[in-house]
Amino acid sequence: xxxIVSTYExxxxxxxHVELATHSKMFCDSPTTFGAEPNTQTCPVCxxxxxxxxxPNRRAIEYLMLIGLALDCRIAPHSxxxxxxxxxxxxxxxxxxxQYDLPLCVEGYLDVEVDGAxxxxxxxxxxxxxxxxxxxxxxxTGRIAEAKYSLIDYNRAGIPLVEVVSEPDIRSALEAQxxxxxxxxxxxxxxxxxxxMEEGSMRxxxxxxLRAPGTEAFGTKVEIKNLNSIRSVSRALTYExxxxxxxxxxxxxxxxxxxxxxxxxxxxxxxxxxxxxxxxRYFPEPDLVPIEAGDDWIAEVRALMPELPRAxxxxxxxxxxLTPEQAAxxxxxxxxVQYFEALLAxxxxxxxxxxxxxxxxxxxxxxxxxxxxxxxxxxxxLAALIAAVKEGTVTLSSAKKAFQDAYTAxxxxxxxxxxxxxxxVSDDGAIATIVDEVLSANEAEVAxxxxxxxxxxxxxxxxxxxxxxxxxxxxxxxxxxRARLGNS
Amino acid sequence: xxxxxxLSAAELGRMIARKETSARDVVDVHLSRIEALxxxxxxxxxxxxxxxxxxxxxxxxxxxxGEQLGPLAGVPLALKDILCVDGVRTTAGSKILEGxxxxxxxxxxxxxxxxxxxxxxxxxxxxxxxxxxxxNSAYGPSRNPWDLARVPxxxxxxxxxxxxxxxxxLGIGTDTGxxxxxxxxxxxxxxxxxxxxxxxxxxxxxxxxxxxxxxxxARTVExxxxxxxxxxxxxxxxxxxxxxxxxxxxxxxxxxxxxxRIGVVSDWVEGEGVQPGVTERVRAAIESLSSLGAEIGExxxxxxxxxxxxxxxxxxxxxxxxxxxxxxxxxxxxxxxAKDVVEMNVRSRTAGxxxxxxxxxxxxxxxLSAGYYDAYYGKAQQVRTLVIRDFEKxxxxxxxxxxPTSPTTAFKIGEKADDPLAMYLNDVFTIxxxxxxxxxxxxxxxxxxxxxxxxxxxxxxxxxEGLLFxxxxxxxQARGPVDAPPLWGRS
Numbered sequence: 012x013x014x015i016v017s018t019y020e021x022x023x024x025x026x027x028h029v030e031l032a033t034h035s036k037m038f039c040d041s042p043t044t045f046g047a048e049p050n051t052q053t054c055p056v057c058x059x060x061x062x063x064x065x066x067p068n069r070r071a072i073e074y075l076m077l078i079g080l081a082l083d084c085r086i087a088p089h090s091x092x093x094x095x096x097x098x099x100x101x102x103x104x105x106x107x108x109x110q111y112d113l114p115l116c117v118e119g120y121l122d123v124e125v126d127g128a129x130x131x132x133x134x135x136x137x138x139x140x141x142x143x144x145x146x147x148x149x150x151x152t153g154r155i156a157e158a159k160y161s162l163i164d165y166n167r168a169g170i171p172l173v174e175v176v177s178e179p180d181i182r183s184a185l186e187a188q189x190x191x192x193x194x195x196x197x198x199x200x201x202x203x204x205x206x207x208m209e210e211g212s213m214r215x216x217x218x219x220x221l222r223a224p225g226t227e228a229f230g231t232k233v234e235i236k237n238l239n240s241i242r243s244v245s246r247a248l249t250y251e252x253x254x255x256x257x258x259x260x261x262x263x264x265x266x267x268x269x270x271x272x273x274x275x276x277x278x279x280x281x282x283x284x285x286x287x288x289x290x291x292r293y294f295p296e297p298d299l300v301p302i303e304a305g306d307d308w309i310a311e312v313r314a315l316m317p318e319l320p321r322a323x324x325x326x327x328x329x330x331x332x333l334t335p336e337q338a339a340x341x342x343x344x345x346x347x348v349q350y351f352e353a354l355l356a357x358x359x360x361x362x363x364x365x366x367x368x369x370x371x372x373x374x375x376x377x378x379x380x381x382x383x384x385x386x387x388x389x390x391x392x393l394a395a396l397i398a399a400v401k402e403g404t405v406t407l408s409s410a411k412k413a414f415q416d417a418y419t420a421x422x423x424x425x426x427x428x429x430x431x432x433x434x435x436v437s438d439d440g441a442i443a444t445i446v447d448e449v450l451s452a453n454e455a456e457v458a459x460x461x462x463x464x465x466x467x468x469x470x471x472x473x474x475x476x477x478x479x480x481x482x483x484x485x486x487x488x489x490x491x492x493r494a495r496l497g498n499s
Numbered sequence: 500x501x502x503x504x505x506l507s508a509a510e511l512g513r514m515i516a517r518k519e520t521s522a523r524d525v526v527d528v529h530l531s532r533i534e535a536l537x538x539x540x541x542x543x544x545x546x547x548x549x550x551x552x553x554x555x556x557x558x559x560x561x562x563x564x565g566e567q568l569g570p571l572a573g574v575p576l577a578l579k580d581i582l583c584v585d586g587v588r589t590t591a592g593s594k595i596l597e598g599x600x601x602x603x604x605x606x607x608x609x610x611x612x613x614x615x616x617x618x619x620x621x622x623x624x625x626x627x628x629x630x631x632x633x634x635n636s637a638y639g640p641s642r643n644p645w646d647l648a649r650v651p652x653x654x655x656x657x658x659x660x661x662x663x664x665x666x667x668x669l670g671i672g673t674d675t676g677x678x679x680x681x682x683x684x685x686x687x688x689x690x691x692x693x694x695x696x697x698x699x700x701x702x703x704x705x706x707x708x709x710x711x712x713x714x715x716x717a718r719t720v721e722x723x724x725x726x727x728x729x730x731x732x733x734x735x736x737x738x739x740x741x742x743x744x745x746x747x748x749x750x751x752x753x754x755x756x757x758x759x760r761i762g763v764v765s766d767w768v769e770g771e772g773v774q775p776g777v778t779e780r781v782r783a784a785i786e787s788l789s790s791l792g793a794e795i796g797e798x799x800x801x802x803x804x805x806x807x808x809x810x811x812x813x814x815x816x817x818x819x820x821x822x823x824x825x826x827x828x829x830x831x832x833x834x835x836x837a838k839d840v841v842e843m844n845v846r847s848r849t850a851g852x853x854x855x856x857x858x859x860x861x862x863x864x865x866x867l868s869a870g871y872y873d874a875y876y877g878k879a880q881q882v883r884t885l886v887i888r889d890f891e892k893x894x895x896x897x898x899x900x901x902x903p904t905s906p907t908t909a910f911k912i913g914e915k916a917d918d919p920l921a922m923y924l925n926d927v928f929t930i931x932x933x934x935x936x937x938x939x940x941x942x943x944x945x946x947x948x949x950x951x952x953x954x955x956x957x958x959x960x961x962x963x964e965g966l967l968f969x970x971x972x973x974x975x976q977a978r979g980p981v982d983a984p985p986l987w988g989r990s
Contacts, residue, residue: 055603059824061596062583062605062702066738096820096867100840105823161840163828292867294876297708297817298700299738 019221019259021252022229023181024135025244027194029173029204030142030212031074037141037171038065038108045210049164057169059103064298067092071171072115072302074203075139076312078173079116081197081319082134086304090115092139092296097289101144101163111293114138115302121177121197122321123189132190133178144168173203179218179229184248191215191241196320199344207382215244220265221255230255231265235279237272247272251279323348331361340369346384357394367397371411375418388423396424408481409433436483439491442475445483446491449474460496468492503528505987508574508668508722515573518562522555522573526617529575533619533666536989541641542651542661543620544580545588551575551617558615570725570749572615576669577661580621581628582713583702584608591704592626592636592654595851596831605702606734607671607713614729619667623657626853627822628678628706630654631925634916635855642912643686644986645951649909652682652925655716659686662716664986669726670716675706676810677904677929679714680941684904684954687943687981689723689971690716692929694961695936696741698727699734705821707814708739710933720942720972724748727964741962748965752972757792759970761785762897764958765797767928774907776947781903784944784955787977788901788970798893798900802885803931809882810930811923812866812875818856819863825851858919886934894960899970902928904941904954932958940967942974943981952981 036043039056055063079086093111119134144165148158175194181187195213198204206213215238220230235251238244250272255265270279318326320342327348328338341351347368354364372393376383396414399405405413405428413433417424428434436442449471450457460467475488503511503525514520530548537543558573578584581591583601585608590596604612611618625635633641633656641656643649644664651660655672659682662670672679674692683690691714698713705711715726731745767773768781789795827833827847834846852860866875893900905925915921932939937960944955955974959967 055601058829060583060601060603061589061591061599061704061824061830062601063603064701064737066736094820096823098823098826098841098844100826100828103824103829105826106820290869292820292864292869292872294816294820294867294872297739298705 018223019256020224021182021248022179022220022222022232023183023187023248024179024218025177025181025187025190026216026218027175027191028214029078029175029198029206031071031171031173032202032204032212033068033071033074033171035068036169037068037071037139038169041169043170047166049162049166052166053168057103058165059168065108065296067299067302068171071139073312073315074171074201075115075137075173076304076309077201077203077315078175078198079119079137080309080313080316081201082116082119082121082137082175084116084119084134084137086309087113087115087117088304089113090302090304092299092302093293094296095140096292099143100161101146101165101168103144103165103168107140107143108296108299109140110138115304121190121193123186123193125183125186125189130180130186130189132180132186135176135178137173137175140172140174142167142170142172184245184252187217187248188241188245191244193320195241196343200317200320200323202317202345211239214239217244217248217251219248219251219255221252221259231267233265233267233279234269235272236269236282239274243272243274246277247279250277254279317345327351331365333361333365337362337365337369340373341365344383346382350383350386350390353390354394354397357391359394359397363397363401367393371414375415379418387418387421392423392425396428399425399428403484404435405433406435406481406484409435412481433480433482436479436487439487442479442483442487442491443495445478446475446488446495449478450495457496468496502665502990504532504665504668505983506668507719508571508717509719509725511574511668512570512572512725515558516562516568516570522558522562522615522617523552525573526551526555526575526619529619529667532990533661536664536986537666539642539647540644540660540664540666540986541639542577542622542657542664542666544590544592544623544636544638544657546620547584547587547618550584550587551619554612554615554617558617561615569614569729571669571729574616574669575619575667576611576616576671576726577620577622577658577667577716578608578611578618578671579624579655579658579673581624581673581704582607582671583704584618584621587621589621589704590638591628592624592633592638593825593851593853593856594637594832595825595848597851599831601702603702606699606736607730608702610730610732611671616669616729620661622655622661622670625654625656625678626856627704627818628654628673628675628711629818629855629859631677631681631922632910632912632915633657634912635853637853640912643909644984645687645909646985648911649951650685650912652685652905652909654678654682655690656682656686658716659683659688659690662686662688662718663984668718668722671713671726671730672716673703673706673711673713674929674933675710675712675814676933677926679716680904680929680939680954680956681925683716683941684956685909685952687952687984688716688718689720689940689942690714691723691727691964691967692932692939693727693731693964694741694938695933696737696739697731697745697938697962697964699732699737699740701734701736705817707817708821709817710810710814712933720968720975721749721752723940724752724968724972743962746965748968751965751969754969755791756788756970756973759793759899760897761788761793761795761970762798762893762900763795764900764902765799766803767902770906772906772924773903774947776949777903777905777907777953780945780947780953781901781955784974784978785901788974791973791977793970796897798897800889800893800931802882802889805882806886806931806934807923807927809879809886810926810934811862812879813883813934815859815863816866816876816879817863819860819867822852822856822860827851855919883934886931890931890935890937890960898959899963899966900958902956902958904928904956908947908949908951908953928956935961937961938963938967940971942971944974944978946982
C-alpha cells in the first residue's frame with residue numbers, strides 16, 4: 012500500500028451544496044419548514060405555474076455574501092442569475108435558476124489543519140441556486156423503473172442553495188474531511204444553514220483524479236455523487252483513490268465518468284454512461300435583474316460577521332488553557348461554546364468541562380443523533396453532577412452511568428442518582444459487610460491470593476464494586492479488603 | 500342614435516358614475532353584441548359573463564352607496580387569453596394548456612378588478628403570442644371586422660378585433676415584437692406598447708421574457724391612456740418592474756405638439772415592401788402634425804436592418820426555455836400510455852404545440868446550444884445594444900420618431916400562413932422598440948387604397964408614454980373621427 016501511495020498524488024476538488032436556513036424560499040415567500048405535509052409549502056412561483064415570476068430573496072443573497080466573506084472571497088460588484096435548462100419531472104419549470112459565469116463570490120480560500128500542518132484550499136466560487144422538488148416513486152422497490160406511479164412533493168422546490176466549489180487543492184481523503192468539517196463549522200457559526208447532512212441540508216460531490224507527484228497536468232477525473240455525510244466523503248475518496256491506483260497500475264486507465272457512492276458497500280460504481288455531455292443551454296435569466304453588490308451593501312453584511320471557528324478555537328484554548336484537541340471540541344460550534352461557558356458559569360473547571368463535553372456529552376448526543384443545541388438537559392445540570400463527583404458523593408463511574416441514563420430518560424443526572432440510590436458508599440461498615448460476602452463466595456480466589464497471586468486482588472475489588480453497583484468508594488473498598496485479607 | 504357599444508370608455512365611465520346608465524346594462528349590451536356577432540369574428544376563446552356581471556353589479560352597488568370610483572369602473576374589457584384570471588381557463592391559444600385553470604390572478608387582472616373593470620372574455624391569439632395573424636391559434640383564427648376574410652393581425656388579434664367590432668371599448672394585449680401595435684393597425688384601433696417594466700408581467704404566460712410587455716387597446720387615445728394608467732405601476736412580484744410612480748397620462752393630453760421635434764424614419768416610410776396606400780396615409784399624418792406646429796425631420800436608423808434577425812434569435816431562445824414547463828407533468832395536456840417520463844414529455848409536447856411554436860422552440864434551442872451561443876444568442880444581444888444606441892442617438896435630435904406600424908394593411912386569411920418569413924416581415928417596424936425596451940403607440944391614420952385601416956406608429960424612449968399620448972391625441976383631434984368597420988352596420 013505504502014509503495015503505491017507514493018506513486019501517485021490524488022487531486023481532489025469538492026462541490027458542496029448547502030441549503031440556506033432562510034424563512035422563505037429563494038424566489039418567493041413560501042415557507043421553508045422541513046418535514047411539512049407534502050405540497051403545503053408552495054405557491055404559484057415555486058410551483059412554476061404558467062405566468063409566475065421569481066423575485067430574489069434579499070436575505071438569501073446576504074447569506075451567500077456572508078459565506079463568501081467568511082471564505083475570503085472577492086464579492087463581484089456585478090453578478091448574474093442564469094437559467095440552467097434540462098428536463099426533469101420534479102423540476103417545475105424544467106430549468107433551474109442558478110449562477111453561471113458571473114457568480115457573486117469568487118477567488119477565496121479556506122485554511123485547514125492536517126497532521127499539525129496548515130493547508131490552504133482555494134475556493135473557486137460560491138454561488139446561489141434554487142432546489143428542485145422531490146419525487147416519490149410508488150411501487151415495490153421505490154425506484155423509478157419499477158414504480159407504478161410517481162408523486163412529487165414541491166415543498167423543497169425553490170429552497171435556496173449555495174454551492175461552494177473548491178479548487179483541486181485537496182490531496183487526500185483526510186484533507187477532504189478536514190475541509191468539510193471546517194466548512195461546516197463556518198456555516199454553522201454564520202447561522203446561515205442547519206448543515207444537517209441527514210436532512211439533506213448539506214450535500215457534496217467530489218472530483219478526483221490521480222497524477223504522478225511533481226507533475227502539473229491533471230489526470231482523468233471522476234465525479235462522485237451522493238455523498239451525504241463527511242464520513243461518506245472520506246470513505247468514498249479512500250475507495251476511489253485505491254480503485255484508480257489499481258486501474259492505473261493495471262494499465263487500464265481511467266474513464267471520465269460520474270460514479271455513485273453506495274453507502275452499504277462503501278464502493279463507488281459507474282452510473283449508466285451518458286451518450287453525450289449535457290448541454291444546459293445556460294443564458295442570463297431574463298426575469299431577474301443583475302445583483303449589484305455595492306461597497307455599502309458589502310460593508311453592511313460584513314458587519315454581521317461573527318467570530319469564526321478558527322479564531323474561536325484559538326481564543327478558547329488560550330483563555331482556558333486547553334489542549335488544541337479540547338479546544339477544537341469545545342469550539343466546534345457557537346452552541347457548544349455556549350454550553351461550555353454555561354458550565355464554567357456554574358462553577359465547573361475548564362478542563363473538567365472540556366473532558367465531559369468531549370466524552371460523555373458527545374457520546375450521548377451521538378447516540379441520540381442530536382446536536383448540542385437541543386441537548387436534553389442544561390449545562391447547569393451537568394455542572395451539578397461534575398460537582399458531586401468532585402465532592403466525592405458520586406463515583407465517576409456512577410456519574411457516567413447516571414449521565415447516560417438521564418439522557419435517555421429525559422431527567423437530570425442527579426435525579427437519576429437519587430432515584431437509583433447511586434450515591435457513593437463510603438461507610439466502612441456497609442462496605443465491610445459486602446466485602447465479607449464477596450470473600451465467602453470466592454474462597455478459591457482468596458486462597459490463590461494468599462498463595463501470593465497478587466493479581467487476584469483486582470478481581471476481588473471488581474466483585475465488590477459489582478455488588479455495590481459501582482457506588483462504593485474505591486479507596487474504602489481497597490482499604491477494607493486489604494484489612495480483611497490480611498487479618499484472617 | 501348612437502348605440503351604447505359605440506361609446507368610448509371615458510364616456511361610458513362618466514355615464515356610469517353619473518348613474519345615467521348602469522355598469523350592468525353596459526356589460527349586458529356588450530355581451531349581447533358578442534353573442535350575436537362573435538361567431539363570425541371569433542374574437543373570444545372563453546366568455547366570462549358571470550365574472551363581468553359580478554364586477555358590474557359591484558360597481559353599481561358602490562356607486563349607489565356614494566363611492567367615488569375610477570374613470571373606467573364598469574367599462575367592459577377583452578383580455579388576451581395569455582393573462583391569468585383566478586379560476587378562469589387560460590389557453591394561450593394552445594392545445595397544450597387544454598383544461599388549465601390558473602389558481603391566481605395576474606397583477607394586471609388584479610389592477611383591473613381594483614379599477615372595477617368588467618372582463619367580458621378571454622380573447623383569441625396566436626399560440627403563446629407567436630404570430631402576426633392569430634392563424635396560429637389552436638382554436639381557429641379571429642377575423643378582421645373590416646373584412647371577415649382577412650386577419651386581424653396578431654398575436655393579440657382577438658383583443659384588437661373585439662375592440663374594433665364594438666364587443667368592448669377596451670382590450671388588453673401583449674407586445675413582444677409588435678403584437679399589440681400590428682393588430683391595432685390592421686383593425687383600425689389604438690394600441691400601446693408600453694416601456695418594458697412599466698406594466699407588471701406577473702401572471703402573463705411568458706413568450707420572451709426580456710421583450711414581453713402588456714398594453715392597452717382602445718378606440719381613442721384618451722381611452723388607451725386611461726387604461727394604461729389603470730394597469731401600469733411597480734409590482735413587487737415582477738423583479739423587472741420599474742420602481743417609479745405612474746404619471747397621470749390623461750392630464751397632459753391636450754398640451755399640443757408645438758415645437759416638438761418629430762423624426763420620420765425614412766427607411767420605413769418609403770421602404771421596400773411598404774404598400775403605397777400606407778406610405779400615402781403616413782405622409783398625410785406627417786403633414787397634419789407639421790401644420791399643428793411640430794418640427795419634422797428625417798432620420799435613418801442603420802442598425803434596424805438587423806433588428807428582425809436579432810429578434811428571431813432572442814425571442815425563440817427565451818421561448819425555448821419558457822415553454823419547457825409544458826411537459827405533461829402538471830398542466831393541461833398529457834399524452835396517455837407513455838412507457839416512461841421522457842416519452843410522456845415528448846408525446847405531450849408533440850401533440851400539444853403547434854408548428855410555429857415548435858419551429859421557434861427548435862430555433863431557440865439551437866441558438867443557445869454550446870458552441871453556437873456566441874454566434875447566435877450572443878451576437879443578437881450585441882445587435883440589441885446597437886439598436887438601443889441608435890435610438891439614443893436619434894433621441895438627441897428628436898423627441899419622437901414616426902413611421903408606419905405595419906408595411907401593409909390586413910392580408911387575407913391563409914395568404915401568408917405557409918410562409919413564415921413573409922409573416923415575420925410584418926413586425927419589421929415594430930421589433931426595434933421591443934429590443935430597446937422602449938415605448939411606442941399605433942393609432943389609425945385613415946384608410947388605404949384598399950379601404951382598409953392604416954396605422955401610424957409613434958416611437959419614444961423608455962418612459963415617454965405621456966409624450967406619445969400627447970402627440971397621438973393632437974393628431975387624433977386634427978384627424979377627426981375615423982370610419983367605422985362594416986361590422987358596425989350589423990347587430
